[in-house]
Amino acid sequence: xxxxxxxxxxxxxxxxxxxxxxxxxxxxxxxxxxxxxxxxxxxxxxxxxxxxxxxxxxxxxxxxxxxxxxxxxxxxxxxxxxxxxxxxxxxxxxxxxxxxxxxxxxxxxxxxxxxxxxxxxxxxxxxxxxxxxxxxxxxxxxxxxxxxxxxxxxxxxxxxxxxxxxxxxxxxxxxxxxxxxxxxxxxxxxxxxxxxxxxxxxxxxxxxxxxxxxxxxxxxxxxxxxxxxxxxxxxxxxxxxxxxxxxxxxxxxxxxxxxxxxxxxxxxxxxxxxxxxxxxxxxxxxxxxxx
Amino acid sequence: xxxxxxxxxxxxxxxxxxxxxxxxxxxxxxxxxxxxxxxxxxxxxxxxxxxxxxxxxxxxxxxxxxxxxxxxxxxxxxxxxxxxxxxxxxxxxxxxxxxxxxxxxxxxxxxxxxxxxxxxxxxxxxxxxxxxxxxxxxxxxxxxxxxxxxxxxxxxxxxxxxxxxxxxxxxxxxxxxxxxxxxxxxxxxxxxxxxxxxxxxxxxxxxxxxxxxxxxxxxxxxxxxxxxxxxxxxxxxxxxxxxxxxxxxxxxxx
Numbered sequence: 001x002x003x004x005x006x007x008x009x010x011x012x013x014x015x016x017x018x019x020x021x022x023x024x025x026x027x028x029x030x031x032x033x034x035x036x037x038x039x040x041x042x043x044x045x046x047x048x049x050x051x052x053x054x055x056x057x058x059x060x061x062x063x064x065x066x067x068x069x070x071x072x073x074x075x076x077x078x079x080x081x082x083x084x085x086x087x088x089x090x091x092x093x094x095x096x097x098x099x100x101x102x103x104x105x106x107x108x109x110x111x112x113x114x115x116x117x118x119x120x121x122x123x124x125x126x127x128x129x130x131x132x133x134x135x136x137x138x139x140x141x142x143x144x145x146x147x148x149x150x151x152x153x154x155x156x157x158x159x160x161x162x163x164x165x166x167x168x169x170x171x172x173x174x175x176x177x178x179x180x181x182x183x184x185x186x187x188x189x190x191x192x193x194x195x196x197x198x199x200x201x202x203x204x205x206x207x208x209x210x211x212x213x214x215x216x217x218x219x220x221x222x223x224x225x226x227x228x229x230x231x232x233x234x235x236x237x238x239x240x241x242x243x244x245x246x247x248x249x250x251x252x253x254x255x256x257x258x259x260x261x262x263x264x265x266x267x268x269x270x271x272x273x274x275x276x277x278x279x280x281x282x283x284x285x286x287x288x289x290x291x
Numbered sequence: 292x293x294x295x296x297x298x299x300x301x302x303x304x305x306x307x308x309x310x311x312x313x314x315x316x317x318x319x320x321x322x323x324x325x326x327x328x329x330x331x332x333x334x335x336x337x338x339x340x341x342x343x344x345x346x347x348x349x350x351x352x353x354x355x356x357x358x359x360x361x362x363x364x365x366x367x368x369x370x371x372x373x374x375x376x377x378x379x380x381x382x383x384x385x386x387x388x389x390x391x392x393x394x395x396x397x398x399x400x401x402x403x404x405x406x407x408x409x410x411x412x413x414x415x416x417x418x419x420x421x422x423x424x425x426x427x428x429x430x431x432x433x434x435x436x437x438x439x440x441x442x443x444x445x446x447x448x449x450x451x452x453x454x455x456x457x458x459x460x461x462x463x464x465x466x467x468x469x470x471x472x473x474x475x476x477x478x479x480x481x482x483x484x485x486x487x488x489x490x491x492x493x494x495x496x497x498x499x500x501x502x503x504x505x506x507x508x509x510x511x512x513x514x515x516x517x518x519x520x521x522x523x524x525x526x527x528x529x530x531x532x533x534x535x536x537x538x539x540x541x542x543x544x545x
């Protein structure tokens with residue numbers, strides 16, 4: 001049954017109304033800051049830089065007064081996946097090319113060789129995954145669905161002038177976000193129900209048609225359920241007079257204050273720092289000590 | 292481009308399914324020799340068939356954004372490096388829905404199909420033009436085969452559409468053709484983009500013959516899977532909808 005647990009990754013925390021300085025920022029600043037920092041972490045591959053990035057994310061979590069246990073729950077759900085990723089990366093990393101490039105070999109058994117560069121890259125990959133998941137947890141902890149829809153819409157609004165449906169697209173994103181845990185729960189229920197009837201999803205043998213047919217008991221109800229829920233939601237929204245973005249007025253008007261500009265500038269500065277920092281010499285020193 | 296409430300909500304719900312299938316890896320059906328075929332693009336096709344090309348495009352965008360982010364968060368193989376480029380992970384996915392919708396309408400509405408048929412043939416002609424007109428492809432037989440294969444697939448699709456239109460097949464045939472078109476769009480555009488960017492030196496180059504091999508070993512089972520699942524889903528949903536016809540209030544929105 002352990003295979004049914006993989007999607008706890010999807011429920012990456014939930015909103016925590018801690019009233020911290022981060023919670024009080026403009027939602028656009030909250031989203032944009034997380035995006036620029038996440039982008040910087042995605043691009044970098046150096047171990048030391050990613051470690052600094054992880055420290056920075058932990059600092060932000062502390063600043064947002066998010067309990068460490070809450071933040072680590074998302075990481076804990078990631079552990080099985082992390083194991084699979086590590087194994088695959090260890091197998092597929094171009095170790096021989098790294099050896100040619102001057103990295104010492106850590107372990108050798110016949111034709112199979114593990115290079116120090118490969119291990120360092122793996123650890124960096126883990127650090128990046130953990131940092132990104134923690135960053136995502138931070139975002140969901142300091143911004144609820146309403147904040148996010150305001151943020152996405154506010155950021156896309158400049159494009160509305162050229163006919164871009166900013167409000168609609170923001171709504172699609174938020175609905176997808178809202179449907180994810182809901183559908184994940186339904187999927188878990190469907191899988192258990194089908195497993196109780198002896199279903200086996202995609203494991204058995206057979207030609208492609210048979211393999212695909214084996215997913216029917218799961219996929220068809222999942223689609224139909226999502227569509228039915230969507231239709232109910234659409235009817236409910238229309239019944240409450242929802243009429244789209246045009247001519248819409250807002251209860252909360254977003255206005256950037258000095259603190260918001262300051263926070264945004266700090267986030268951009270930190271992201272630029274993460275992008276420009278070159279700690280490659282540390283990695284070389286690590287290789288030397290390993291070799 | 293005004294979206295109805297219904298279209299917005301369905302785009303969100305089906306986009307969530309695409310993400311869910313990817314994140315739980317249920318969207319990958321294991322096939323022979325460790326090859327896993329994907330069904331993650333199917334929500335985009337279903338959305339296009341049920342609610343039109345814009346909904347299909349938005350679901351494709353969500354799918355692309357997810358696959359872009361996932362290539363960083365949890366890369367599971369050497370191929371994921373390519374998906375860290377948004378030109379490969381996002382742009383091709385935008386076309387899944389619109390192309391699937393085009394194919395669907397081609398079969399579904401005989402009167403307008405002549406125009407759409409013309410469009411598809413134009414597309415095929417353009418592909419042949421690219422195959423022989425692009426300088427980087429001129430000396431590369433493998434590359435030309437890939438582009439020609441895509442062009443021929445499109446032309447075959449157009450012919451199949453024409454045949455089915457003449458035979459007055461219904462909804463199911465149209466959905467099946469849409470699934471074939473949407474899946475081929477995904478496979479051909481993603482692999483084509485990898486090849487193109489590789490030959491430009493933007494990403495690590497992959498020989499066109501390898502891409503052709505991947506296209507065949509993954510593309511064909513993916514087409515089969517997409518047709519089966521899309522038809523099953525659309526048939527199941529339309530039946531439910533037919534059953535509830537009397538109770539529906541917002542016919543105008545549908």
